[in-house]
Amino acid sequence: MDKESGAGLNQGWGSEFSSETKTGPFGKGVWVDLLVMGAAFLLLVPIISLHRVTDFMIFCLFALSFDLMYGYMGRLSFGHLLYLGTGAYCCGLFIKYGSKNPLLAMVVGIAAACLLGMLMGLIVVRATGACFALMNLAFNHIGFFLVLSPLRGITNGEDGFGIHTESLWVLNPASKTSMFVSVLLCLLVAFYLLKRLTSSPYGILIRSIKEDETRVRFLGYNTYFYKWLTFVIASTVAGLAGTLTALNYRFVNPNVMDVHGNVGVIFACLIGGAGNLYGAIIGGVAYMMISNYIAIYTHRWEMFLGLSLLIIVFRFRKGIWGSVQSFLEYLRRPKEVPQAIGEGGTRG
Amino acid sequence: MIYTILYGFSIGAILYFISIGLSLTFGTMRVINFAHTLTYCIAVYMLITFSPLLKGSFIFSAALAILVVIPISYLIERFIIRRLYGESLDYTLIATFAITLMGVDSIKWIWGVVPHPFSDPIGTYVQIWDFTFPVYRIIIFLIALAIFFALELFFRKTIVGKIVVAALEDKDGVRCLGIRVDKYFSIMFILGSALAGLGGVLYAPISAIHPYMGLSVLLLAFAVVIVGGMGNLRGTFISALALGMVMAITARYWSQGAETMVFIVMAIVLFFRPIDI
Numbered sequence: 001m002d003k004e005s006g007a008g009l010n011q012g013w014g015s016e017f018s019s020e021t022k023t024g025p026f027g028k029g030v031w032v033d034l035l036v037m038g039a040a041f042l043l044l045v046p047i048i049s050l051h052r053v054t055d056f057m058i059f060c061l062f063a064l065s066f067d068l069m070y071g072y073m074g075r076l077s078f079g080h081l082l083y084l085g086t087g088a089y090c091c092g093l094f095i096k097y098g099s100k101n102p103l104l105a106m107v108v109g110i111a112a113a114c115l116l117g118m119l120m121g122l123i124v125v126r127a128t129g130a131c132f133a134l135m136n137l138a139f140n141h142i143g144f145f146l147v148l149s150p151l152r153g154i155t156n157g158e159d160g161f162g163i164h165t166e167s168l169w170v171l172n173p174a175s176k177t178s179m180f181v182s183v184l185l186c187l188l189v190a191f192y193l194l195k196r197l198t199s200s201p202y203g204i205l206i207r208s209i210k211e212d213e214t215r216v217r218f219l220g221y222n223t224y225f226y227k228w229l230t231f232v233i234a235s236t237v238a239g240l241a242g243t244l245t246a247l248n249y250r251f252v253n254p255n256v257m258d259v260h261g262n263v264g265v266i267f268a269c270l271i272g273g274a275g276n277l278y279g280a281i282i283g284g285v286a287y288m289m290i291s292n293y294i295a296i297y298t299h300r301w302e303m304f305l306g307l308s309l310l311i312i313v314f315r316f317r318k319g320i321w322g323s324v325q326s327f328l329e330y331l332r333r334p335k336e337v338p339q340a341i342g343e344g345g346t347r348g
Numbered sequence: 349m350i351y352t353i354l355y356g357f358s359i360g361a362i363l364y365f366i367s368i369g370l371s372l373t374f375g376t377m378r379v380i381n382f383a384h385t386l387t388y389c390i391a392v393y394m395l396i397t398f399s400p401l402l403k404g405s406f407i408f409s410a411a412l413a414i415l416v417v418i419p420i421s422y423l424i425e426r427f428i429i430r431r432l433y434g435e436s437l438d439y440t441l442i443a444t445f446a447i448t449l450m451g452v453d454s455i456k457w458i459w460g461v462v463p464h465p466f467s468d469p470i471g472t473y474v475q476i477w478d479f480t481f482p483v484y485r486i487i488i489f490l491i492a493l494a495i496f497f498a499l500e501l502f503f504r505k506t507i508v509g510k511i512v513v514a515a516l517e518d519k520d521g522v523r524c525l526g527i528r529v530d531k532y533f534s535i536m537f538i539l540g541s542a543l544a545g546l547g548g549v550l551y552a553p554i555s556a557i558h559p560y561m562g563l564s565v566l567l568l569a570f571a572v573v574i575v576g577g578m579g580n581l582r583g584t585f586i587s588a589l590a591l592g593m594v595m596a597i598t599a600r601y602w603s604q605g606a607e608t609m610v611f612i613v614m615a616i617v618l619f620f621r622p623i624d625i
Contacts, residue, residue, distance in 0.1 A: 076438045123619055129437040130380045134570055135618055138611035141567060149604045260563070263445060270442065300457060306450035313443040314431065 030195050034188050037281065041184060044285075050176050052292065057183045058244045060284035061190055063268045064277060065237035070266070071275035072198060073230050074210030078133045078262050079140030082120075083235035085257025087113040087242025089147060092252035093154060095163045102165040102173055106243040113239020114232060121231040125224065128213075140259050148254050160253025163246060173247040183244050190237055194277055197233070206230050207275070264291065267305060270312050273319025282320050351481075352600045353593070358485035358554075360592020361492030365547030366565060367572040367584055368499070369540020375516045375579020376533050379432055379440045383424060383447040384544060385562035385569065387417045391545030392552045392561065393455055396464050410549040414542055421541030425534045433530075448562065455559045463558040488550050495543070496585050503581065512536055516579050568595075568607065571614040 044053050066080050091109030095102070124135045147155045155161070165173050172178040197203055208216045209223055217223050246252050255261075264287055272283020290308075294301040312319070318326065366388055373381045394413035402409045428447055432440045503509035511532050515522045523529050555561070568591070576587030591610050599606040 070438075074438075076441060078441075123615065127618060130441060131574070131618065133437075133441060134574065135615060137567065138571070138614055142608050142611055145604070145608045259567075263449070266442060300453055302449050302453035303457075306446040306448075306453065309442055309446035309449070310428070313439050313446070 062241040063280040063284035067280035069234040077136040079136030082140040083238035084242035087239030088246040091243040109243035114236040117232040117235025273321035279321030356593035356596030360589035364588035367569040382444040385566040386451040387541040388544040388548035389562035391548040414545045417545035425537040
C-alpha cells in the first residue's frame with residue numbers, strides 16, 4: 001500500500017481506517033518530529049516559566065498513555081489516574097523508606113504501576129464501553145481511599161509527605177533545569193517508543209479492535225490478550241508520569257489520584273484529537289494552558305471546561321490535530337488525485 | 349444491630365430514588381447519564397433556599413424544590429440528551445459529564461462552596477420495645493416502599509408505563525407500531541429526575557450539603573444500577589436496599605470504608621457477570 005497516503009487520515013473517528021506509517025506530519029521520519037517537539041517545548045520555556053513547562057510535559061506524557069487506550073483502542077477509562085498515583089506513591093514511599101537514589105525509585109514506581117496494571121487488567125479488560133469506564137472509576141476510588149485512610153500510617157493521609165533525594169547525573173530533583181531536561185528526555189523516549197508501537201502491526205491490531213472487536217477475533221487473534229497488553233502499557237506509561245510528578249514536586253499527596261482529575265486527561269485527548277499521539281501532545285499543552293490561565297481571569301473555569309467539552313462533542317470531534325490534518329489533506333488534494341483508491345486498497 | 353438495619357434501609361431507600369432514573373434512562377435511551385445527580389443536587393439547594401421563605405415548612409419547600417427540578421431536567425433532556433441518541437457511549441459519558449461540571453459550577457456560583465447545615469425536619473423519636481428510632485428514617489423507608497409499588501402499578505396499568513416497558517424490551521418494535529418513543533422517553537427522563545430530586549430533599553437533612561454531593565452519590569447510584577441490572581426496575585429496588593445494607597453494616601464496624609465496600613461488591617458482581625454495553 002502507499003505509505004504516504006496512509007499517514008494523513010488516521011484519527012479514525014469511525015470514518016476512515018488506514019494504517020499509520022512511520023512517517024510523521026513532516027514526512028521525514030519520526031526523528032524530525034522528536035526534534036520539532038523538543039524545540040517547541042524549549043520555545044515555551046521563555047514564554048511560560050520553566051517549572052510550568054515541566055508540568056506540561058508530565059501531563060502530556062500522561063495524555064499519551066491515556067490516548068493509547070482511549071484513542072487507539074477505543075476504551076474510555078474514568079480511572080486512569082490510579083496508575084499515575086500508584087507510580088507517584090510507590091516512588092515516593094521507596095525514597096522515604098528505602099534508598100535515596102531517584103533512578104531506582106523511578107524504576108520501582110514504574111514497576112509498581114505496571115504490576116497493578118497487569119493485575120487490574122485481568123479484571124477490567126473483560127468489560128467494554130461504560131462498564132469499563134465505571135469499573136476503572138471504582139478502582140480509582142478504592143485506590144484513593146486506600147492511600148487516604150487505611151494506609152494513613154505510611155502515606156500520611158491527606159497531608160502527603162515530602163521527598164528528599166540525592167542527585168544522580170542529569171536527574172537532580174532539586175534543580176528545575178535538571179528536572180526539565182530529564183522530563184523532556186522521558187517524554188521524547190516514551191513518544192518514540194509509542195510511535196514505533198502504534199505504527200507496528202500491533203498498532204493496527206488495536207485500532208482494529210476499536211473498530212470491530214468481533215471481526216478481529218474471527219481473524220484468529222486473541223483480542224483479550226492484546227487489550228490486556230495495551231492496558232498494561234498504558235498503565236506503565238502513566239506510572240512513569242506519576243514518578244516524574246513525585247520527583248518534580250518533591251511531594252506526594254492523595255490529590256495525584258483524585259477521581260475528579262480524570263476529566264482533565266479526557267478533555268486533553270479530545271481537544272487534541274483522540275487516536276493520535278501528536279494530538280495527545282497538543283491537547284495536553286492546550287488543556288494545561290486552559291486550566292492554568294483561565295483560572296487567573298475567571299473563577300468559573302469549570303463552566304468553561306464543561307462548555308468546551310460540549311462543543312467538542314457536538315461540533316468539533318476531530319480535535320485540533322484532526323482539523324490540521326484535514327486542512328493539510330485539503331491542500332494536498334489537487335496533486336494526489338488517486339488518493340481515494342489508495343485508501344480503499346488499505347481497507348481491502 | 350437493629351439501628352444498623354434501619355440505617356441500611358433508609359440509605360437503601362435514598363439510593364433507590366436516585367438510581368431508578370439512571371436505570372430507566374439507560375434501559376430506554378441507552379444513554380449513561382452522568383448529569384443525573386445534578387438534579388438531585390439542585391433539588392437540595394432549592395430546598396435550602398425555599399425553606400426560610402416558607403417559614404421552615406419542610407413538606408411545602410420539598411414539593412416546590414421537586415417542581416423546580418422538572419423544567420430543568422426537561423431542558424437537559426431536550427437540548428443535550430436527545431442529541432445523543434444512538435451516539436457511542438464515550439460521547440454520551442463525556443457530554444453528560446460536561447453538564448455536571450457546568451451545573452456544579454453554577455451551584456458554586458450561586459450558593460457558594462460552604463457546606464450548609466440542615467436539620468432533621470421531624471426530629472422526634474419513636475420507642476418500640478427498648479429501642480428508640482428516629483421517625484424520619486422510618487418515613488423515608490415507607491416512602492420508598494410506596495414509590496416502589498406506585499411505580500409497579502404505573503408500569504403495569506397505565507398506557508405510558510406499558511409503552512415504556514415495551515420500549516425497554518425492544519425500542520424499534522415499539523416505534524414500528526407508530527408510537528413516538530422519544531416523547532415517552534422524555535417523560536421517563538423527567539420522572540427519573542424528579543425522583544432523584546425527591547431522594548435529594550429526603551437525604552439532605554441526614555447528610556452534609558455541598559456542591560459536590562451529587563458526584564459522590566452518582567458513583568453509588570451507578571453501582572446500584574450495575575448490581576441490579578441496567579433497565580431492570582425490580583432489580584434496582586432490591587440491589588439498592590442490599591447495597592444500603594452493605595453500607596450500613598460496613599459503617600458500623602469501619603466508618604470510612606462504607607462507600608469503598610459498595611465498589612468492591614460492584615467489582616465482584618461485574619467480574620462474575622460482565623455487562624456488555
